[in-house]
Amino acid sequence: NVAHGLAWSFHLGYLNLVLPRLEGSITAFRASHNAGPFETRGSRKLLILLPLNANITHTLEDEDTNIHFHDNLPDTEIDRAGVRGRVYKHSVYTVLDKDRQAHHCVVEYATPLLTLYKMSQESSAGFGERDRREQVLLFYRTLQDILDRSVECRNRYRLILLNDEHEDDPHYLSNAILKNLDQQE
Amino acid sequence: NVAHGLAWSFHLGYLNLVLPRLEGSITAFRASHNAGPFETRGSRKLLILLPLNANITHTLEDEDTNIHFHDNLPDTEIDRAGVRGRVYKHSVYTVLDKDRQAHHCVVEYATPLLTLYKMSQESSAGFGERDRREQVLLFYRTLQDILDRSVECRNRYRLILLNDEHEDDPHYLSNAILKNLDQQE
Numbered sequence A, B: 001n002v003a004h005g006l007a008w009s010f011h012l013g014y015l016n017l018v019l020p021r022l023e024g025s026i027t028a029f030r031a032s033h034n035a036g037p038f039e040t041r042g043s044r045k046l047l048i049l050l051p052l053n054a055n056i057t058h059t060l061e062d063e064d065t066n067i068h069f070h071d072n073l074p075d076t077e078i079d080r081a082g083v084r085g086r087v088y089k090h091s092v093y094t095v096l097d098k099d100r101q102a103h104h105c106v107v108e109y110a111t112p113l114l115t116l117y118k119m120s121q122e123s124s125a126g127f128g129e130r131d132r133r134e135q136v137l138l139f140y141r142t143l144q145d146i147l148d149r150s151v152e153c154r155n156r157y158r159l160i161l162l163n164d165e166h167e168d169d170p171h172y173l174s175n176a177i178l179k180n181l182d183q184q185e
């Protein structure tokens, strides 16, 4: 079960490293930015997008005109497996709601879903398009379980499962993100 | 089979991105360094270390006094899954042979093995220490197959499988690396 291993890898090799450092990065970011991001509205959690069809884009603004890249958080450098100062970073986005109010948040897609998507396109990977949706759900549930039991990661993230039946809504993504901000602030 | 998915993830999410760019990074690196690294001896391939026991260290010099960190190659920045300008980099090491001659090479451990190692220590991951060695071999064979069939990655890497029965040899790692340089230069 590919998704099981990818969820563990995502936690052990990424979330477990970056989530405990996220608060510190946001504090350093606010100290160096005048416009007061995160002060009024937004989230200090890492928002992790999980599209059910695993179809990940690399640039969020291409998905929704209410989403704009704001800036990157300061880099975190960690010596990892022989790579000196491997860089881990997150991007801050401004999301406009229907009243044109700006909300700042740290959001990104769950990178391992890109692997699931590409594997389903490689005939030699032994993994088809029909397996993909099921694997995304398995990834989501496994990751939820792991994170629920992780003291270091608690309350520092939100997993946002994205349905793919929204082709006609140009603000589906910003709405999904905003819904997840309201629930916590 | 966790190792199967991790090998695909390592290729699709990393090697397929960085190997085609490696030659360019090394050329840029040599242009900005006087001491002529890579000129006399060394390798322009990415040397990927795979210890059979999946026991990965983060700092190669701690493993062998004949290995010294030299510098990092220039960063590559790629927009990935919502992270703007995600950084990919490699470290260059100087490896001394028994005649104290210095060889430059770009070497690192296969990071997914770290996931295998840590999963074998987490009881909730459903993956024990006995499975680990078998999974490392499966990772190695799967990765070999994938890379053999990849035109973009051909001849730009070497997979170095490391036996773990060498506790008494303080220069096991540098010897393993040097053996892999001779075979190609």
Ligand SMILES: Nc1nc(=O)c2ncn([C@@H]3O[C@@H]4COP(=O)(O)O[C@H]5[C@@H](O)[C@H](n6cnc7c(N)ncnc76)O[C@@H]5COP(=O)(O)O[C@@H]3[C@@H]4O)c2[nH]1
Residues within 6 Å of the ligand: A006, A009, A010, A011, A012, A013, A014, A015, A083, A086, A087, A088, A089, A108, A111, A112, A115, B009, B010, B012, B013, B014, B015, B081, B083, B086, B087, B088, B089, B110, B111, B112, B114, B115
């Ligand atoms: N968003 C995001 N930002 C990151 O910096 C990052 N780093 C890792 N990950 C994801 O976490 C998980 C564990 O990472 P690991 O390092 O063990 O495996 C990684 C690692 O072995 C290798 N790799 C990827 N990026 C790098 C890198 N910059 N340097 C070295 N190796 C890398 O290729 C594997 C797959 O990478 P991704 O497919 O991008 O997703 C990874 C993976 O799902 C990240 N996800």
